[in-house]
Amino acid sequence: MQLELKHLARKHRIAPPPCVPTAPLPPVDGDWIFEGLAAPATIDSERTKFAAECWMPVRQNIPLLYRHGRPAGEVLEVRTTDKGLHVRALVRDNEAKRCAHFSVAATIHGFQLRDVEDRERFHALVTCATLNEITLTDRPANPAAILRHRYRQSAAVEQWDIIKRGIVCAQGIVAALRVINAAQAVPPQTVAGPVKRSVCDLPRSRPTPVNAPTRPRPKTEFRTLVDAINATSGEVQ
Template sequence: MSGEAIRMRLELKRLARKYRIAPAQCSPTAPLPPVDGDWVVEGFAAPATIDKERTMFAAGCWLPFKQDIPLLFRHDRPAGEVLEIRGTDEGLHVRALVSDEDAKRCTHFSVAATIHGYQLREVNDRESFYALVTCATLDEITLTNVPANPAAIVRHRYRQSAVVEQWDIIKRGIVCAQGIVAALRVINSAQSSPPQTVVRPVKRSVCDVPRSRPTPVKAPTRPRPTTEFRTLVDAINATSGDLQ
């Protein structure tokens, strides 16, 4: 326990003595039925609510989480593996794989943390005073049936094999969806492309082809032979022109 944590506990005890409040007792809960195989559990290991020790971990109090935070049974022996830890507005959410037989029957979570900063709140109110942890390092997650915070409930519990089966179903669904999307893209591409017209040579009948005909050549005009009658006519025509 860090120096800040010890100081916080002493101040809370001082306020409890001031208001003549007996230390709160953590009541055990009935264990869950025994189960076979490994199980996955989820829930808020440190909800943003006041616990029975009049302490609340603020939603944003956590420093960056360390690697390989242990999962224990009642702060004692290893119980499995922490799969995911994330801070939310409602508190510290945890998902873990549990292999210990006793831990699988636990109903609640709890945490062990190194406290770096806190604030006393509602110190003048006999019923409502508490310590708000504003900065802390998460050291461990534990499963228990004697919870300090009744709100730290194991909300979901399911077999690991069920998770694997669900993931296989999801993967098959993703592959199927990808195939459908690819087929729709091909169909849309075919509908959006203009139809291609193939130009073929036009077959024409021999009768439709215009035939070229040779231009007729005029025969040369032969001069008319001069006769006595023709000479007389020409003389008359010439006389008529002079008279006009």
């Protein structure tokens, strides 16, 4: 791809653009979070444009470097957007913390040459690429790959804690609403308790009338023997 771009540059008699360092940011102490587009979907100074959807799935532990050299920290997040490849990184290197631009190193798997007859607009459109590294630099290939946000790590941690507390609170509210909705959906049910009865309702034994006839008791074997003895003694007298 680079050879074909150089051929087109010679054809249109265009010299390579000069590399001019950008102004450094003020020095800061401690670890800082940097955010911005590492690969904007625009044409850079090398006549290359990374399409927004060109990136292969990003692997874990993408290195964060200072000017494609020494380690500068660690990459926290890489995501594709319609404007390009967005990066959030934790920067520890003091010189890297003064850089206002990102850059990338990538393996190109597919590209297309566009507007080859136009001296001002010819470029290579990258259609498929693998991200190899992200770097902080003061000599960006794409001036649009500028740092958008820079803040202390402690502030980032505090913001994340606030977000997590908000998520937990929202989950609690959702759970409470589900319980309320479930209670309203089920019709109320009455639980039968013990039946209370008045003393007047309890069964009572009826009193026996004074002149009521008594029912004879059935004779037992002992009673029959006693009656027989009494009858015999009467006859003897």
